[in-house]
Amino acid sequence: MNFTTPPYLTQNVSVQRVMLQVLAALLPGIAIYVWLIGPIILVQIAIATAASLLAEAFMLSLLKKPLGLFLGDGSATVTAWLIALAFPPLAPWWLIVVGALFAIVVAKHLYGGLGQNPFNPAMIAFAVCIVSFPALMSQWPALDRQAGFSEQLALVLGTAPRLDTMSGATPLDALKTALKLGEGNTTVATILADAHNFGYFAGKGWEWVAVAYLLGGLWLWQRRIITWHAPFAFLAGIVLFSGALWLWDPAQFANPVFHLFSGGSMLGAFFIVTDPVSGSTTPRGKLIFGFSAAALAYLIRVFGGYPDGVAFAVLLMNICVPLIDLYTQPPIFGMKSKP
Amino acid sequence: MLQLFKFKGGVKPDPKKTPSVQMPIGIAPLPPLLIVPLHQSIGGKPNPLVEAGDRVLKGQLIGGADQWLSSAVHAPTSGTVLAVEERLAAHPSGLPTLSVVIEPDGRDAWIERTPLDYTALEPERVREILRDSGVVGLGGAVFPSHAKLAAAKSVPMDELIINGGECEPFMTCDDILMRERAEGIVLGSGIFRDLLKARRVLVGIEDNKPEAVAAMKAAVEKLGENFEVIAVPTRYPAGGAKQLIRVLTGKEVPASKRSPEMGVQCFNVATAYTAWRAIVHGEPVLSRIVTLTGNVEQPRNWEVLLGTPLKDFVALGKPKSDTDRYLMGGPMMGFELPSLEAPLVKATNCIIAGSPSLFPPPAPEMPCIRCGACADVCPHELQPFEMYWFARARNFGKTQEYNIFDCIECGCCSYVCPSHIPLVQYFRFAKSEIWSREREKNMADAAKARFELRNERDEREKAEKAERLARAAAAKAAVKKAPPESGSEALSGDTSVAVAAAAPLDADAAKKAAIAAAMERARQQRESVQPKNTEGLTVAQRKEIAEIEARRAPLQAEE
Numbered sequence: 001m002n003f004t005t006p007p008y009l010t011q012n013v014s015v016q017r018v019m020l021q022v023l024a025a026l027l028p029g030i031a032i033y034v035w036l037i038g039p040i041i042l043v044q045i046a047i048a049t050a051a052s053l054l055a056e057a058f059m060l061s062l063l064k065k066p067l068g069l070f071l072g073d074g075s076a077t078v079t080a081w082l083i084a085l086a087f088p089p090l091a092p093w094w095l096i097v098v099g100a101l102f103a104i105v106v107a108k109h110l111y112g113g114l115g116q117n118p119f120n121p122a123m124i125a126f127a128v129c130i131v132s133f134p135a136l137m138s139q140w141p142a143l144d145r146q147a148g149f150s151e152q153l154a155l156v157l158g159t160a161p162r163l164d165t166m167s168g169a170t171p172l173d174a175l176k177t178a179l180k181l182g183e184g185n186t187t188v189a190t191i192l193a194d195a196h197n198f199g200y201f202a203g204k205g206w207e208w209v210a211v212a213y214l215l216g217g218l219w220l221w222q223r224r225i226i227t228w229h230a231p232f233a234f235l236a237g238i239v240l241f242s243g244a245l246w247l248w249d250p251a252q253f254a255n256p257v258f259h260l261f262s263g264g265s266m267l268g269a270f271f272i273v274t275d276p277v278s279g280s281t282t283p284r285g286k287l288i289f290g291f292s293a294a295a296l297a298y299l300i301r302v303f304g305g306y307p308d309g310v311a312f313a314v315l316l317m318n319i320c321v322p323l324i325d326l327y328t329q330p331p332i333f334g335m336k337s338k339p
Numbered sequence: 340m341l342q343l344f345k346f347k348g349g350v351k352p353d354p355k356k357t358p359s360v361q362m363p364i365g366i367a368p369l370p371p372l373l374i375v376p377l378h379q380s381i382g383g384k385p386n387p388l389v390e391a392g393d394r395v396l397k398g399q400l401i402g403g404a405d406q407w408l409s410s411a412v413h414a415p416t417s418g419t420v421l422a423v424e425e426r427l428a429a430h431p432s433g434l435p436t437l438s439v440v441i442e443p444d445g446r447d448a449w450i451e452r453t454p455l456d457y458t459a460l461e462p463e464r465v466r467e468i469l470r471d472s473g474v475v476g477l478g479g480a481v482f483p484s485h486a487k488l489a490a491a492k493s494v495p496m497d498e499l500i501i502n503g504g505e506c507e508p509f510m511t512c513d514d515i516l517m518r519e520r521a522e523g524i525v526l527g528s529g530i531f532r533d534l535l536k537a538r539r540v541l542v543g544i545e546d547n548k549p550e551a552v553a554a555m556k557a558a559v560e561k562l563g564e565n566f567e568v569i570a571v572p573t574r575y576p577a578g579g580a581k582q583l584i585r586v587l588t589g590k591e592v593p594a595s596k597r598s599p600e601m602g603v604q605c606f607n608v609a610t611a612y613t614a615w616r617a618i619v620h621g622e623p624v625l626s627r628i629v630t631l632t633g634n635v636e637q638p639r640n641w642e643v644l645l646g647t648p649l650k651d652f653v654a655l656g657k658p659k660s661d662t663d664r665y666l667m668g669g670p671m672m673g674f675e676l677p678s679l680e681a682p683l684v685k686a687t688n689c690i691i692a693g694s695p696s697l698f699p700p701p702a703p704e705m706p707c708i709r710c711g712a713c714a715d716v717c718p719h720e721l722q723p724f725e726m727y728w729f730a731r732a733r734n735f736g737k738t739q740e741y742n743i744f745d746c747i748e749c750g751c752c753s754y755v756c757p758s759h760i761p762l763v764q765y766f767r768f769a770k771s772e773i774w775s776r777e778r779e780k781n782m783a784d785a786a787k788a789r790f791e792l793r794n795e796r797d798e799r800e801k802a803e804k805a806e807r808l809a810r811a812a813a814a815k816a817a818v819k820k821a822p823p824e825s826g827s828e829a830l831s832g833d834t835s836v837a838v839a840a841a842a843p844l845d846a847d848a849a850k851k852a853a854i855a856a857a858m859e860r861a862r863q864q865r866e867s868v869q870p871k872n873t874e875g876l877t878v879a880q881r882k883e884i885a886e887i888e889a890r891r892a893p894l895q896a897e898e
């Protein structure tokens with residue numbers, strides 16, 4: 001006979017529901033993004049999603065896994081959305097596709113599929129592309145010379161030449177370049193006063209996207225999809241490191257708020273370092289993971305050759321997860337030292 | 340007001356308790372046939388004391404406790420023993436067990452009952468009476484109560500916990516018992532308190548049972564006891580012994596310890612009630628309160644004779660037509676009954692009729708996404724997904740490193756897992772594997788010891804034989820040398836030589852025998868100690884072994 005096993009009741013939860021909530025939490029950020037750049041980002045999200053799902057379906061059938069069960073689990077879609085949001089919004093379509101394919105085929109399925117990947121697939125996609133196509137990955141639309149949707153689309157589809165006049169840099173990149181060009185004669189304060197690139201407390205416009213990510217992340221925390229440990233440690237790490245250097249030399253180092261709301265900080269804190277599969281699982285481990293990732297991200301961002309360091313930092317920390325988990329096992333019931 | 344503590348984790352399933360408490364406890368009618376299994380508790384298997392054809396009276400001993408950790412079994416009513424034979428048991432394995440089949444005569448004639456004043460008796464005697472009255476944990480664990488009624492030697496008993504938590508959904512047998520028979524529970528708890536010399540008695544009841552709390556408080560007051568009746572927050576598994584102990588006292592009893600070592604002991608309310616009936620009324624445990632609920636027209640609690648065939652029992656609730664299965668116990672820790680032919684036993688606290696809409700088939704299992712939800716709800720603060728990972732990989736040593744034997748199989752982890760992984764199933768599988776490997780190892784050790792002992796004996800015998808031969812040869816030589824005087828003298832001389840030679844020989848053999856005896860003793864000690872160790876590890880597990888064996892087959896097939 002068929003043995004059924006307890007418990008006979010389960011909560012109404014599924015991987016799909018978890019992933020759908022993660023997607024929902026990204027929506028506010030996407031909305032601001034559309035307001036800032038235009039609907040082209042939706043096109044990029046669609047391209048990334050289609051590529052990811054196709055790759056997912058291909059790999060699943062290749063590995064003879066149940067297609068219906070896994071294709072609908074939403075995990076590939078989350079990866080796709082994160083890729084689209086992390087890449088430059090006007091990146092050519094094939095760049096997004098390359099990223100998505102790499103994430104799904106190599107970072108996810110070659111490591112065993114859902115739940116098995118030691119590295120965050122979206123970050124793998126980002127790292128691979130920024131190493132292989134550094135120029136394309138650094139071209140961000142100049143906000144004050146906004147192109148219309150059809151022009152943007154032509155750029156993405158590659159039917160129009162990429163004009164330098166239309167591309168700028170990320171606020172982080174802009175700051176870094178300006179500081180370099182200034183050779184110590186200019187200060188962060190004067191650079192940030194430039195209203196072309198910078199807004200109230202971080203990158204112009206981008207700061208509000210970051211705020212929206214923050215809100216989405218807090219919602220995820222409230223829904224208990226994520227715990228506070230990793231995001232808190234990550235943001236605390238950013239504040240601590242940027243704050244220390246800022247206090248030491250405010251002319252050469254941007255303040256903590258700028259760093260919190262620039263680059264991949266907020267997206268990273270709530271949607272990347274919280275990835276359960278590739279992150280640490282114990283409470284203390286999550287704190288260590290988040291904090292260390294922040295430290296690395298900050299160092300790469302400020303002193304490294306890349307515009308932002310979140311992707312590399314997270315990938316480096318992914319390697320350490322088994323060790324972190326091993327040494328941060330919480331004490332079990334009845335085995336704690338006496339209070 | 341007592342300060343309450345929290346236990347980590349836990350879940351809040353829909354209680355679904357209301358339907359079955361709308362009516363008072365019903366007395367189930369006498370069934371045409373009673374099938375009373377002899378083995379109804381943890382521990383030894385009671386020996387049958389009757390045979391086919393015997394007439395028995397209600398309350399008559401039909402199965403005697405065969406060892407200290409065992410519990411007697413009685414005839415639930417008067418009638419004729421039809422057979423003592425293997426019958427299907429209410430057990431997930433669907434295996435038969437030796438049972439006494441009784442045809443009731445309808446007179447329900449009691450044996451002579453002797454009420455006792457337990458305060459005039461030696462505590463040891465009271466414990467014996469409890470054992471011989473078949474008093475066991477009625478919360479479902481059926482651990483013989485008398486064996487839990489001794490304080491640790493060096494630790495004073497601070498608290499006696501009376502468990503009215505009843506955290507499993509659907510189940511209301513303790514709730515209704517507290518509502519209707521609170522005084523008996525309080526009196527029984529008093530007996531436990533006196534045996535344990537407990538300083539305080541705390542009655543813990545989940546706060547979704549306000550009527551029970553009120554009834555217990557009233558009973559405590561009326562009887563002039565100083566027990567504290569405490570409503571604890573409703574959260575599964577707050578009614579687990581270790582969780583309730585934690586909530587009421589702040590003490591965390593690890594798997595490696597028995598609770599008396601930490602100055603606390605815990606009994607279920609129904610157990611206290613039956614102890615009172617046994618001592619003060621001389622009535623052994625013949626019936627119990629069982630919740631019959633779920634997909635039935637008439638959910639209700641019944642007082643049912645042990646041995647009542649389940650098919651007769653469930654008929655009382657009028658199961659709806661789409662009922663596709665029956666669970667024994669709650670939906671979190673219970674199991675699906677393989678057959679309704681089996682009888683109701685002391686462990687049967689609740690029968691739930693299930694339907695596809697009530698308990699939908701489990702969603703397909705997905706890979707673990709390490710979301711940690713299971714760890715968040717684990718009341719023993721384990722890392723279920725790590726244990727799962729290693730159990731799946733059959734790396735059982737690792738599962739032990741992640742404290743798999745601290746898992747109480749409460750099911751919280753499976754309850755919340757978004758990947759719908761039957762985690763508890765994996766843990767039972769791993770535990771049974773470890774358990775059976777340990778058993779094999781013990782057997783191998785014992786065999787090795789036996790082998791060594793035999794070698795030793797063989798050698799000793801060989802040596803003795805050689806010596807005997809040598810002696811005989813020497814004697815022969817002596818006889819040859821000595822001038823033949825008379826037959827009798829030669830004979831006596833021979834004997835004296837032999838005796839003289841035998842003296843050192845005897846000392847030698849005695850030494851060897853002593854060594855052999857010591858080895859044998861050591862072996863016996865090992866054998867008697869090791870199963871105990873295992874048992875300490877896997878108390879809840881032991882009774883499940885057959886079941887797990889059965890489960891293993893589908894699990895293995897899956898891999």
Ligand code: SF4
Pocket residue numbers: 706707708709710711712713714723724727752755756757758759760762
């Ligand atoms: S709840 Fe399920 S999916 Fe999540 S970590 Fe635990 S076993 Fe894995």
Ligand code: SF4
Pocket residue numbers: 713716717718719720721723745746747748749750751752753762763766
């Ligand atoms: S079944 Fe075991 S591992 Fe799962 S929550 Fe309960 S105690 Fe923890």
